[in-house]
Amino acid sequence: MDYVLIIVIEMLRAISWLVLLASGLAIIFGMMRVINFAHGEFLMLGGYITIMSHNAGVNLWIAMLVLAPLCVGIFGILVERFIIRFLYGRILDSLLATWGLSLLMVGGVTLVFGNTVQGVSTPLGGVSIGAYQVPFYNFVLIGFAAVLMLAIWSVLKFTKAGLIARATMQNPDMAETLGIRTSWVYMATFGIGSAVTGLAGGLLAPLTGVVPSMGVNFVGQSFITVITGGASMIAGTLSASTLLGTISQGMTFLTGPVYGDAALLLTALVLLRVLPQGITGRIFKKSL
C-alpha cells in the first residue's frame, strides 16, 4: 500500500514537473504563436537568480517565488520589445532569433559564473510514508503546479485582462477596433510567460542545481508537452502533462529512468501521429 502511495506521489510530481516546465512556453506559444527557443535558458536564468540571491543572503522562498519570476519577467519584456515584436507572424525568424538568444545567454552566464554546477539544498526535509522517505518539497511542487494552473485559468476566465488577452489571441485586428492596444497585450503576455518560466526555474533549482547549459535538458520536455497538448493553453498543458508524466513515471518505476524518458518520447510521437493538432485539437476543443 505504501509503495502504491509512493508511486502515485511520484507520478503527481512528474506531472507537476512537466506543468511547471511547460506553462511559460504554453502561454507564449499558445497566445502569441511565437516559438521561444530560449525557453530553457529562461528557466536557467530563474534558477541562477534563485541560487545567487540565496547565496547572497536572500531568503530562499523570496528568491524562488518573487525575485526569479520578477527578474525573468522584466528580462522577457525587454526581449519582446527589442527582438520579438519585429518578428510577429514570422515563426521561422522568431525561432532563429530566440535560438541565437539562447546561445548568447548560455555564453554570457558561462562567462560570468563559469561552467560548474551550483545548487542549494532542498528545503523542508522529508516525510515518512511507511518504510519510505519522500522529500516534502515534492508536495510543494505539486501544490505550486496546481495553484499556477488555477491562477492562469482564473485570470483568463474571470478578469478583463484575461478577456482582452483571449480576444487578442483570436483576432488581433478585431481587438484593435475595440480599442485594445494589442502590442501592449503581446508585451505583457511575453513578460508573464517569461515570469512563469522564471518561477519554474526557481522552483526546480533546488532539485536540479544550475549550470549554464541546463536549459537544453528541459527545452525538449517543455516543447513536447506544449505541442502534444495542442492549441488550448491550460487544458492542453494539463492533459499532456498528465498523460506524459504518468506514462513516463510509470515506466520509470517498472524499468528505469532511461526507459521512462523513452516512453515519454514514444507516447508523444504516437499521439502526434494520431492527433496531429495535439490532444486539444480533438478533445477539450473549447477549453481554455
Next chain:
Amino acid sequence: MSLLEVKGLKAAYGLVPALHQVDFNVQPGEVVGILGHNGMGKTTLLRAIMGFVKVTGGEITFEGDNLKGLAVNARARKGLGLVPQGRMIFPTLSVRENLESGIATSREPSEPIVEEILELFPRLTRLLDRAGGALSGGEQQLLALARCLCRRPKLMLLDEPTEGIQPSIIDEISDTLKTLTAKQDITIVLVEQNLDFITGLSDRVYAISNGVLDRQIPREQLTDSKAVSEFMGFAA
C-alpha cells in the same frame, strides 16, 4: 463642424492604388450610405478610415482632428467603431464575452452596458452562454453590431451588414438601426450592395466606382430603389 471629413483621400495596397481622390463628409446624427459593386473600394474606404489600409494622400479628420499616424486602437478610443465584413466574431468566446470585449478597455462595469445593449437585440439574450462561433451568420451579425455598440461609438462604420444574412434578420438589423438613429444616438457610414437596405436607412447615398466616390444620388430618388438601381447602372 462635420463629425467626419474625408478630403482627397488616396489609398493603396502596396503599389496597387485602391482609392483615388475620395471626398465626403458626415454630419453628426447622419446615416451616409456608400453604394457600389464588388471590388469598387467600399471596404477599402472603411478600412482606410479605421487605419488598416495605408493612406497615400489626402486627409481624414474626425471631430476636427487629423487621424494621420493614429493606430487603429487609438481611432477606436476616439469614437470610431467598425462592424467589419464577415463579422469577425471571437469564435470561442461566449456571446456575453464577445459583448464584454467591446468594453474591456473601459473602467466602467460591463454588466449595465451589456444589459442596455441587449434590450436592442432581444434575440441575443437567450444565446448569452453560447460560443460566438456556434451562432448562425445572422446571429453573428447582430452580435457584431451589438459588440460595436457596447463601445458607444460616435461614428459606426458598417461594412455590408446584410451580406449572406437571412431576410428576417436583415429586417431586424434595419429596425434596430432605425431605432438607434431615430434617437440621434449615433452616426453611421454604411457600405452596401443591398439597395432596399441602404435606401431605407440612409440620409444621403454616394456611389463609388473604381475607387472614386463620384456621384451623390439625389435625395428624392432614395425612396425609389428602382430609380437608384437605374442611377447606379445595376441590372434591373
